[in-house]
Amino acid sequence: GENVEQHPSTLSVQEGDSAVIKCTYSDSASNYFPWYKQELGKRPQLIIDIRSNVGEKKDQRIAVTLNKTAKHFSLHITETQPEDSAVYFCAASIQGGGADGLTFGKGTHLIIQP
């Protein structure tokens, strides 16, 4: 089955700086890569996703890049703010009509230092 590795497990950055979280996946058939944000005590929520026919996607301060050849994808957050502090999870799946479960990475605890 699919295996997703995520690094780093903890990331501390100064407010206003950029943060980058990296993930690798093992199954070359995976073609859908979402990122979820989980604030303390709350449920995970989708913040951005990318499909394998796209190399990069941006949404305001958040961007995701995908390198299918190397089987890795990354989350980039620019101009970090205190509300960006959370645990971020990457995931991968094979699109098959939306029924497939996601394989998640172990998560990155992002800490924004004031």
Add this chain to the structure above:
Amino acid sequence: DVKVTQSSRYLVKRTGEKVFLECVQDMDHENMFWYRQDPGLGLRLIYFSYDVKMKEKGDIPEGYSVSREKKERFSLILESASTNQTSMYLCASSPGRSYEQYFGPGTRLTVT
């Protein structure tokens, strides 16, 4: 607005008890999922269902079963709870041809 609810936020059970965790979604989603979340391990898929009465094993189905008798409801069953099943359990749902999964608030289960 999608709403996924779970029957309990906190649950304490004894070893060997049969445990039912209920999940309900109100958006007519075809797909429903059960994950468990443990510190340092992320979210791991236990079971999922893409239709009423249909179920598929995820990555860690051992010790669990599921039931989906109605489209809006997906139940996770621990036939004989064990201490290593102490965890946060998250339910999620998604529409048939989209891929965003909407999560419930979670049930923190403690087995003593």
